[in-house]
Amino acid sequence: MASTSSLVSSAVRAMRVVSEKMGSAESGSSPRRVMLTKARSTTFALPGPPGWSGADGGLEGGLERRVDNTAVVMFKQVAYLAVVFAILIRFYVRIYPSRAWEPYEVTDIPLTGVYAPNDALKSIAFIVDVAAPESFDIRNGKIYAGQKSKGNIVEIDLDTSTKKVVATLGAAEGTHEVLLPTGTLVKNIPVICLNDVAILRDDGKTTTYVLSESSTTHAMEAGILEMLSSGSGRVFLFNPAMPGNARFTVLGENLHFPNGIEVLPDAQTIIVSETARRRVLKYSIRENKWDVFAELPGGPDGIRKTEKGKYLVTVPLIQGPNGGKDLITYFSKIPPIRFLVSFWLDSIYTGIYFINEFVPNTFTASLSNKVISFDTLSRYFDFSDPYSLVVELDVRGKVLRTFSGRDPGFRRISQAMIYDKKLILGSYEHPFLAVLQI
Incomplete structure (x- = not known):
């Protein structure tokens, strides 16, 4: 599994992609060039169809799918982190502090x-x-x-x-x-x-x-x-x-x-x-x-x-x-x-x-x-x-x-x-x- 720092970095990059898309849409400017650069720099994003074409044959549909895939992967990685964190916390609460993990001996009594x-x-x-x-x-x-x-x-x-x-x-x-x-x-x-x-x-x-x-x-x-x-x-x-x-x-x-x-x-x-x-x-x-x-x-x-x-x-x-x-x-x-x-x-x-x-x-x-x-x-x-x-x-x-x-x-x-x-x-x-x- 990737390190915590790499997962956090990936999540941050994905959030920037979504943020810039939303910002560009609100200002009325074309988001295509900026989003293309950001999506390609997101190393964990799933590749899109050939030519990055969407359902309408244009670039924007493919980019939206790219962002959707990025969000899915980001969600999965956050979920993995949550599960690992939950296991560690549960283990710490249930086992570690309440245990004296000490060696002990038992007398070996033969069946004679x-x-x-x-x-x-x-x-x-x-x-x-x-x-x-x-x-x-x-x-x-x-x-x-x-x-x-x-x-x-x-x-x-x-x-x-x-x-x-x-x-x-x-x-x-x-x-x-x-x-x-x-x-x-x-x-x-x-x-x-x-x-x-x-x-x-x-x-x-x-x-x-x-x-x-x-x-x-x-x-x-x-x-x-x-x-x-x-x-x-x-x-x-x-x-x-x-x-x-x-x-x-x-x-x-x-x-x-x-x-x-x-x-x-x-x-x-x-x-x-x-x-x-x-x-x-x-x-x-x-x-x-x-x-x-x-x-x-x-x-x-x-x-x-x-x-x-x-x-x-x-x-x-x-x-x-x-x-x-x-x-x-x-x-x-x-x-x-x-x-x-x-x-x-x-x-x-x-x-x-x-x-x-x-x-x-x-x-x-x-x-x-x-x-x-x-x-x-x-x-x-x-x-x-x-x-x-x-x-x-x-x-x-x-x-x-x-x-x-x-x-x-x-x-x-x-x-x-x-x-x-x-x-x-x-x-x-x-x-x-x-x-x-x-």
Whole structure:
């Protein structure tokens, strides 16, 4: 693309052509000689027909076409400049200032010992079609799961493998109350990417929740940009009964995609998955201190407590026994590469976004978010061997047992729970739940 100075010079010359034509016309003098000279000196003007003849066979028609072509080209170049300027401004606002582009390391945990492949997940059975049941809960023998993009809560009967919609989230219709809307300021930073929630305490009158927010700069649809950074996520307490800012207590900031969250039995210790760093962190409220609870061979997602007081952690982003590596981990020590990849992806997204703004259509609307979504991360930035892993930890972070399998037909496991000697599995990628008899 031409430099900014050359584009500006071209625009100025074109404006002079138009100005002199208009001025000559108003004074009644013939503009032909002056316009011929100026048009020929405009280096980016498109050539006219042979002889510069217009529709009437004269010179003036050709000159008018010449000026029209000049205006079109000038408009295109100004449009190109506007797009480039918009991309740079958008990138600066969205990515550059809010990122600590620092190198970091993740511990490389081999799949040996307690992590040795056991192929337990090869025996899973698939039950009930549910649109990407990333998270769920079990009450009185029933599974309650959300349906991705539909806003429905479905009830699933394990005995009959049937489902029914029991609730539709409809805050706009007044059927449900939103306790913490998107955009709410938590210590002067708007909430945009809440992930998981657990109850810290409930005295019957008020409830205090602990929440993970995976990013403070990107919504979940742009999750890949957060993963490529050095982390802007946070964990905070929320008591809706308190007034104003007193509702919130921020426990940790600049975490690298905090994800699943749980509370230990002492009600003073919180554990949270830090997906991009391949570990589970522990926070002591009493000591106001963060520690590493467990390091894992891949990026953890959901954490759920079992009836026996253990903790099931799913590991959807993992290298299999045949090796391979996701590019985000591979370039963890090279911030410039992660920065450039972020710039490239966000520029593509912005271009598609502007096209959809000017010419709204379902194709570009759907495509824009896919460019920077976790689907892109899974498809194009993960060269690891297809593998799935669920880890059971005790209250000290010790690994008790694992459930694993190479390409069991059910990848990206996001949550696991045990009920009635069954391991129930959910995924943000597959449209169904899975169950394993244990």
